[in-house]
Amino acid sequence: xxxxxxxxxxxxxxxxxxxxxxxxxxxxxxxxxxxxxxxxxxxxxxxxxxxxxxxxxxxxxxxxxxxxxxxxxxxxxxxxxxxxxxxxxxxxxxxxxxxxxxxxxxxxxxxxxxxxxxxxxxxxxxxxxxxxxxxxxxxxxxxxxxxxxxxxxxxxxxxxxxxxxxxxxxxxxxxxxxxxxxxxxxxxxxxxxxxxxxxxxxxxxxxxxxxxx
Numbered sequence: 001x002x003x004x005x006x007x008x009x010x011x012x013x014x015x016x017x018x019x020x021x022x023x024x025x026x027x028x029x030x031x032x033x034x035x036x037x038x039x040x041x042x043x044x045x046x047x048x049x050x051x052x053x054x055x056x057x058x059x060x061x062x063x064x065x066x067x068x069x070x071x072x073x074x075x076x077x078x079x080x081x082x083x084x085x086x087x088x089x090x091x092x093x094x095x096x097x098x099x100x101x102x103x104x105x106x107x108x109x110x111x112x113x114x115x116x117x118x119x120x121x122x123x124x125x126x127x128x129x130x131x132x133x134x135x136x137x138x139x140x141x142x143x144x145x146x147x148x149x150x151x152x153x154x155x156x157x158x159x160x161x162x163x164x165x166x167x168x169x170x171x172x173x174x175x176x177x178x179x180x181x182x183x184x185x186x187x188x189x190x191x192x193x194x195x196x197x198x199x200x201x202x203x204x205x206x207x208x209x210x211x212x213x
Contacts, residue, residue, distance in 0.1 A: 074110075075152040076102050076120065076186075082142045087133060089151065093121050099131050102186075105176070111151050111158040114182040114205065118151070119175065124188040124199075137188035140199060149184065149203050156210045160184045160203035167197045175200050 074089040088101035097103040104110070105119040126134030143149075143162060150159045160183065167190055168175065175185050175198075182205040190199035 073152070073154055074104075076149070077152065077157075078143065078147070078149040080143060080147050083139050085136060087122075087136050089120060098123050098126070098133060101133055102136060108176070108178075111153045111184075111205075112156070116178040116182065117176070117180070118184045120184070120186040122186070122188050124190065125193040127193075137186075138192060140186075140188050140201070141190065141192075143201060148206075149186070149201075151184065156208050158184075158205060159207045159209065161206050162201055162203045164202035165200070167199055170195065170198055172198070175202075181205075 076085060076087050076089050078085045089104055090097050090100045090102070091104050091106060093103035093105055102120050102122040105121065108119040109116040111118055122137040122140075123131070123134050124137045124140065128134050143165070145162050145165055147162045148159060149162065150157050175187065184203040184205070185200065186203075187198050187200040189195045190197045
């Protein structure tokens with residue numbers, strides 16, 4: 001009779017489930033992207049609504065170095081119960097201009113030309129830590145119809161009263177119209193930390209205060 005020899009079975013080699021592993025990696029990557037995108041929103045609302053870090057938003061940067069290329073004497077002034085903004089107005093609406101202050105759209109009037117529409121734009125949520133004007137219009141949404149805003153322009157202060165507030169698509173150019181008398185249009189991206197929409201304010205010129213020399 002032939003004797004059978006018992007052989008210990010070899011352990012089965014575990015196979016990597018590549019589909020499962022890929023799925024886990026994709027889920028992790030998606031989660032990381034969501035966290036990165038959502039972080040500024042979360043931080044903003046936690047500070048504002050949970051921690052009540054600031055009862056009032058103040059962006060006040062009037063001390064421009066008058067000996068540098070930033071020399072100018074045009075300032076945007078807006079003050080309500082919840083918002084105070086004092087910042088320089090510079091020519092241009094590109095990133096170079098937005099690092100110097102609130103941008104004036106080239107080709108649109110300045111306040112001393114009382115026939116048309118002065119158009120200004122500013123960042124609401126640029127996260128560049130080196131840009132002191134990156135969030136100059138962060139809390140612009142708190143401004144309401146009836147509030148006053150002014151522009152100090154060389155030797156005069158042009159005072160406007162907000163009469164319209166609305167949102168438009170980024171490609172909507174209706175805000176650039178020049179009909180309708182002397183006024184000020186200023187806008188920023190909305191909601192904060194996105195570029196999905198534009199929050200627009202229209203203010204009508206009320207008075208001009210001139211310095212007595």
